[in-house]
Amino acid sequence: MPDRDADPLIVAISSRTLFDLEEGHQLFERDGLEAYADYQRRRESDVLSPGIAFPLVRKLLKLNQDAPPEAPHVEVILISRNSADTGLRIFNSIEHHGLAIRRAAFSNGAPPYPYIRPFGADLFLSAHGEDVRAALQAGVAAAMLLPSASRSPAAAAGNPDQLRIAFDGDAVIFDDEGERVSREGGLAAFAEHERRRAGEPLSGGPFRGFLDALHRLQQAFPTGEAAPIRTALVTARSVPAHERVIRTLRDWGIRLDEALFLGGRAKGPFLEAFGADIFFDDSEHNIVSARDHVAAGHVPHGVANRTL
Numbered sequence: 001m002p003d004r005d006a007d008p009l010i011v012a013i014s015s016r017t018l019f020d021l022e023e024g025h026q027l028f029e030r031d032g033l034e035a036y037a038d039y040q041r042r043r044e045s046d047v048l049s050p051g052i053a054f055p056l057v058r059k060l061l062k063l064n065q066d067a068p069p070e071a072p073h074v075e076v077i078l079i080s081r082n083s084a085d086t087g088l089r090i091f092n093s094i095e096h097h098g099l100a101i102r103r104a105a106f107s108n109g110a111p112p113y114p115y116i117r118p119f120g121a122d123l124f125l126s127a128h129g130e131d132v133r134a135a136l137q138a139g140v141a142a143a144m145l146l147p148s149a150s151r152s153p154a155a156a157a158g159n160p161d162q163l164r165i166a167f168d169g170d171a172v173i174f175d176d177e178g179e180r181v182s183r184e185g186g187l188a189a190f191a192e193h194e195r196r197r198a199g200e201p202l203s204g205g206p207f208r209g210f211l212d213a214l215h216r217l218q219q220a221f222p223t224g225e226a227a228p229i230r231t232a233l234v235t236a237r238s239v240p241a242h243e244r245v246i247r248t249l250r251d252w253g254i255r256l257d258e259a260l261f262l263g264g265r266a267k268g269p270f271l272e273a274f275g276a277d278i279f280f281d282d283s284e285h286n287i288v289s290a291r292d293h294v295a296a297g298h299v300p301h302g303v304a305n306r307t308l
Helices: 022-031 033-042 054-062 088-096 129-137 153-157 177-196 208-219 242-252 268-274 284-291
Strands: 009-014 074-080 104-106 123-126 141-145 163-167 229-235 258-261 278-281 296-298
Touching: 009 054, 009 208, 022 033, 033 088, 054 074, 054 163, 074 088, 123 129, 129 141, 163 268, 177 242, 208 229, 229 242, 229 268, 242 258, 258 268, 268 284, 278 284, 284 296
Parallel strands: 009 074, 009 123, 074 104, 123 141, 163 229, 163 278, 229 258, 278 296
Antiparallel strands: 141 296
């Protein structure tokens, strides 16, 4: 039984993914820090519009309301390259939108990722690729969200009550063993490799720890379609490579509510049908497919990202 006094589920998020800061970011890129700082001070009372991860954050924090006594607490922490001075507009917007975010780190242009581990974060979301890669190297699940993603009206509206998170398998939940075999020997070699090792659990990937923490939170709530959290595996695998995945999750004691074995089909339409609030994948190609439908986080890990 989950313990509410146990470690909470902690998500660290950058200011550019929480709010729409693209106009100010473009000004910074064009005219420098002083122009950016002046721009933010002059607009200190102007409320920022929600960014790509805002719906996800709102749903995460909503889980604390009327949660069962045994449910672990959910905490969202702001990690920002802003200074505390330019970040005042961000805090004002957090208060305006009623987000229960109490902890933050403002690094004033320096890489902020060193603070992610001390905060105990299970997941880090950022628009800055360097910070994401550094967090992954430090053993924290991390993904890069692109604020400019355009989504369909249906996906943007989402499910107002249920948090839906979708994961790719190889190089995200699991290690990149399968992708390495596929790249070296092709799909036939991959299928034979997975068939022969069907009873051998896969090693965990960068999101194994986050998945564990999310599963502990799920266990505190009722199961079924009305549960406040619903998860899905959305993978390019197909038969016979499905069996090893199922047996690995069983060995880990992890419940994923839905599993889609797409056999190479484009993931975007399936993610929209699932209604994902966010999807994590190591392949930039799959992120491109997903971005028009749901918020998609690129996980720059594994053999597919060795040259990035």
